[in-house]
Amino acid sequence: MKMKLFKLTSIFVFAMFSMVSCTKDLNITPNDDQSVLSEEFFENENAYRDLIAGVYANFALTGIDGPESSNIQGLDAGTSQYGRVLLYLQTLSADQMVWSYENDPGTREIQRNIWTAQNPLLIGMFGRASASVAFANNFLRESTEEKLNQRNISDEIRNEVVKYRAEARLLRALSYYHLMDLFGKAPMVTENDPLTNYTPPQAERAELFSFIESELLDIEADLANPLQNEHGRADKAAAWMILAKIYLNAEVYIGENKYTECITYCNKIASGGHMLATDYLHNFMADNDTNSARNEIIFPLVSDGVYTQNYGPTTVLINGQVGSLEENGENLGVGAPGWGGAIRVRRELANLFNGSAFNNDTRNTLITADRDAIITDIADKDQGYVLEKYSNKTSDGEIGSDQTFVDTDFPLFRLADVYLMYAEAVVRGGSGGSMAQAVDYVNMLRNRANNPEAIDETGLTLDFILDERARELHWEAHRRQDLIRFGKFVGGNYNWTWKGNASNGISIPNHFNVYPIPNPSRASNPNLTQNPGY
Template identity: 25%
Template sequence: MKIYNIKTFIIAILIMGIGVSCDDFLDRAAEDTYTIDSFYQDDDQLFQAVNTIYNSPWYDFQRGFMKIGDVLAGNIVFDVGDGYTNFTLNNSDVDIANASASLWSVNAYCNGVIQNVDTKSGSEVTQYAKNTVKGEAMVWKAMSYFYLVRCFGAVPIIHDNAEIISSNSSTTLKRNKIQDVYKYITLILKDAIELLPESNDAGRIDRYSACGLLAKVYLTKAGYGQNNTRNEDDLAEAAKYAKLVIDQSGRSLHPAYEELFQLKGNFNTESLIAWHWTVGAQWTSQNSLQSDLSMANFSDAVQSWGGYVYPTIDLQNEFDEDATSLTRKYRDTRRKATMMMVGDTYDYWWTEMGGFIYNWDSSEEGMYKGSLSFVSGTGANCAKHIVGRLADAKAQGYSDLDRMHTPLSTHLLRLADVYLIYAEAVLGNDASSTDAAALSALNAVRARALQGNHVDATEFTFDDIDKERRLELAFEGDRWYDLVRLHYYKPEKAKQMIAAQNRGSWDGLDDLYTNDNDANLNLRELFVTPSDVDFVIPFPEVDLSLNPGLMDDPVDFDFGSIGYN
């Protein structure tokens, strides 16, 4: 993966083409057949301009998306020594550099699309297309800033890349205050809501996508700068926008949770915002997460090295599972869809061989004849983000897989998330709630997960919502940001929650699983207590070396300079 710096991605927009594609709705023009001035001539071309933002600029954020979102949070371990598991991150980490560069590239691309829609559109372009494309770009821009502020804290607000380039100020940018960044995000999203249609083509952002993201931003913003409480006005806004999605979008929870993360679920209606990937010649068009997360030789078409990437003991405990038991409980359907454990079977993997069984037998005489290596330190491997073999993809209507390429969509905001945002916003600063609408939202999420084991809750607390969020959204790059949000107003609680997690591993699992012998079991515990500074990721050194202004104290942003009061 490439490492960029803040100056590079500021000027990148001047030389970007239309980018990469994702099958039908992400078609693009051939890059050698157009210029910017001659391209935005009809609705189809305008939509092609925004299609790229559904994948390519985000590509280098993928590994950071998991490491920041789930490894820091204690859901998963990539490598104990990489700094994410034990909070020893520094600004030379390559995945931080790639994540930062990717997020700024998204912002630059969005700014370019928004500007070009206004200045380059031909006479045949409809107002509907202009509004929709601008709205989509605004939501993606807001999403990039939402990640930036929760990762790095105070960051520069870059509203117009061209202006910064013309003034030659790209290496002297100052950070803006966190509260201004959140205000900027809300203003962008409110503009997007006015522009976007109520419904859009499958997989594309619509008005309710923007409403859902705005609800999540307000819920996060509500705690910033507070002390053991949250801003009531922001909580009310979070509840309002979440309720709009729940009541007016026409969406409902998909009945089968596991299908959301299969190829058949790429364009499911529960997904409000997603990256949509493809397998093609353009390197940055693809989903590479299967390579990082699945066992070697799990696929005949996709390279993988994730055998030693494992879900934590702590997350297994949250799902009420125990890797040292040979009997699975299966009380929560999300567990099996999130992580595979001994005894699990999957009919949508290894379909040409009758399905996949996670049975740990990797001997030459066993089911997999030595091709797979079951080496997880916790007796589990990742299930989300895994497509499987070529036959598995074909069985779900996709013809291609390759090396580090799958076309599996990455869902960033789902309806279930909005349900839980609504419940938490209604709870607000109270110790518990019996609000009927909030309970309905919470119980809908739990009912799908627990199915026959579900009993409707009649009251809920913050801890109930927080646990539900962790189980529902595990391995979706989201958990860390819940902890950052909590740290804004209850820092000690956030640190204590992390300190209580066992991020360690087991010795002797191989003997247990292959010989039913538990005599050699030994738990290598790993507990880590973060400090307050660990809740802000350090700026990459490549950015700091070229932009010393990033080390200065944050400054106020002049909203009047961009037409906002």
């Protein structure tokens, strides 16, 4: 059974109230101003479990009154759901996806690469990630040894609190990782900082990198072993995954080569018990918490059509995948018309599946009949291919519990990415791995996908890896980061459809490798400076 975060929304309010004075980057107020974290709340020892669920809830929910509500004043529910905005900023900004409804706030500017510091999606991501940091800090303040002693908490609960504290620090590190990657800087706040009369200092990428790394290394022993925690809760493998990610991108973040360290943590994950799902598409189905993907997904953003109703990434993707011509929603476990062709594929992604080797590749879910790959008019929903990667059906063909809000968890991290990171780090010269193992990992993914073309060591080039990452990981919130690491996001050496607001793509300036710090955040925190070029 999935971790039912929605039933803990009262805790979401409590945590929101406690973070008001420490985020200082938006006007944040709880919907219920009578809800406070009193000592009475902690008379029930289960309060700590409830409170850590509130930290997790911020990754799934935006408010306590259903999917349209937002507990952060100034953030709209549709433009601040954590996973959805992360998907937009990492995928919609690159060469894989087009969103048809450009009147939706912020989407036009992101997918045409013409964003400014006023973009609501940027405001939403910066604010929601900062809220996540604040939730984690609040939990850590309320679970110190001193407070546990004052409340006479039992040894049994204390042992659990050790794990909860490690998970809170991991979730805080995850949020800082996203802020570092997307914005290059963030206000640095920990549980040790004052709650009032305090303006957080700005941390640049080097400081954020060091903080994230040290936090994850420090908590490793207190986290559950891989695959030994409740579904939806983080464990050692999730910490190793974030470390592998920051090491793979270290040349971008801090100008240092850390491919050897990336290989080290890929090896730890690969030997930790995770296995590839038997079917590629199991990773994107309504029962991906219990089918064979349970062993592949390292950390999900939980979705449940009853308990966590929200406009998060999988609800958006599955409803949005339904084609305007095909009305194929019933195939995907949602209403037949879905959202009427909201999402389509840019031709650059479609081209990666050209050739007979991809005819039966299970990663190729493109629908091409009666369609042209070229999109000359974003508003014309009949242009461009659509695909059916995500589904609100189970591996047994059952429809999810709701036909709008889906049961499909978003696979934020999964083992296939580990194999591809390992291969890339080896090709880039990292130590501790081998070309033979890298080739085996890539061929395991191709084998799983029923692709008849195995590769050898001569074929394992950086260009191949970048393309294979797109084939394996498209629409999973990685592409912008990948293109930046490969030097293909900014400039004009690689242009894609509608890059730079031109139908065939044009060069975009180098400073677009990071997003601008949103104006509301800078207005409320004078320590924050704008990224150069904006």
